[in-house]
Amino acid sequence: MSHHDWTHGVYAITDAGLLPDDAQLFDGCECALRGGLALLQYRDKSMDDVKRWRQARTLTALCQDYGVPLIINDDVELALRLRREGHANVGLHLGQDDGELSEARQRLGGQAIIGATCHGRLELAEQAAKAGASYLAFGRFFASSTKPDAPPANLALLGKAADFGLPRAAIGGIGHDNIHLARRAGAELLACVHAVFGGEDIEARVRALNRSLSREPPLEATIQGLSTG
Numbered sequence: 001m002s003h004h005d006w007t008h009g010v011y012a013i014t015d016a017g018l019l020p021d022d023a024q025l026f027d028g029c030e031c032a033l034r035g036g037l038a039l040l041q042y043r044d045k046s047m048d049d050v051k052r053w054r055q056a057r058t059l060t061a062l063c064q065d066y067g068v069p070l071i072i073n074d075d076v077e078l079a080l081r082l083r084r085e086g087h088a089n090v091g092l093h094l095g096q097d098d099g100e101l102s103e104a105r106q107r108l109g110g111q112a113i114i115g116a117t118c119h120g121r122l123e124l125a126e127q128a129a130k131a132g133a134s135y136l137a138f139g140r141f142f143a144s145s146t147k148p149d150a151p152p153a154n155l156a157l158l159g160k161a162a163d164f165g166l167p168r169a170a171i172g173g174i175g176h177d178n179i180h181l182a183r184r185a186g187a188e189l190l191a192c193v194h195a196v197f198g199g200e201d202i203e204a205r206v207r208a209l210n211r212s213l214s215r216e217p218p219l220e221a222t223i224q225g226l227s228t229g
């Protein structure tokens with residue numbers, strides 16, 4: 001677990017429409033993990049607490065096998081319950097309407113990974129950084145079939161967000177054709193639903209995304225290379 005670098009790479013997010021039952025969810029996530037993930041997020045908007053607990057618990061154990069953190073979307077109570085069971089690899093993602101980040105930080109402790117949605121707004125990123133966020137998520141950058149009405153954001157924002165000193169996640173329509181653009185603009189984490197889970201051979205899809213990323217080093221590495229080389 002400790003050697004895993006969660007701050008760079010593909011950040012896969014589950015979708016209950018694309019992975020409609022336990023078997024498809026667990027199998028799809030295992031394939032994605034085999035392809036190489038920085039982070040996996042469990043995103044399920046249902047009110048079915050029994051299902052959510054069962055699925056999140058199994059995904060936690062699966063992620064542990066691969067040394068990858070599991071991020072719970074929206075639900076601090078679920079994340080807390082898993083951490084209290086001893087799953088130190090569980091984190092949380094909070095949007096602007098999902099509760100106070102500072103309170104979640106207090107409850108989950110200093111070690112938990114907590115991400116924050118900042119849409120296209122640097123002032124939200126500043127607030128989230130001050131409240132104890134571990135990473136800042138920006139977007140949507142491209143058209144998204146998963147969340148078409150998410151507020152749009154401009155890629156130039158990612159460069160401006162470097163000063164917060166936290167990993168930047170890009171989300172919204174990220175896929176094979178544009179992942180390099182989000183990386184080049186500064187995103188360390190490339191968050192995808194459809195590009196990972198929206199087709200056959202999930203492992204191959206993640207491997208292809210990783211190959212695109214390896215051809216496009218992080219912005220800071222490029223700048224450092226230019227200044228030293």
Ligand SMILES: Cc1ncc(COP(=O)(O)OP(=O)(O)O)c(N)n1
Pocket residue numbers: 011013041043073074093094095096097098115116117137138169171191
């Ligand atoms: C990595 C990442 N970034 C943004 C979001 C969106 O969070 P939110 O605005 O709360 O919207 P929902 O996902 O809850 O619909 C995310 N989940 N993950």
Ligand SMILES: Cc1ncsc1CCOP(=O)(O)O
Pocket residue numbers: 139140143144145146147150171172173174191192193194195
């Ligand atoms: C949850 C969320 N928030 C902004 S866009 C989005 C959905 C991302 O899904 P996709 O990668 O399929 O566009």
Ligand SMILES: [Mg+2]
Pocket residue numbers: 073074093094095096098
């Ligand atoms: Mg949310």
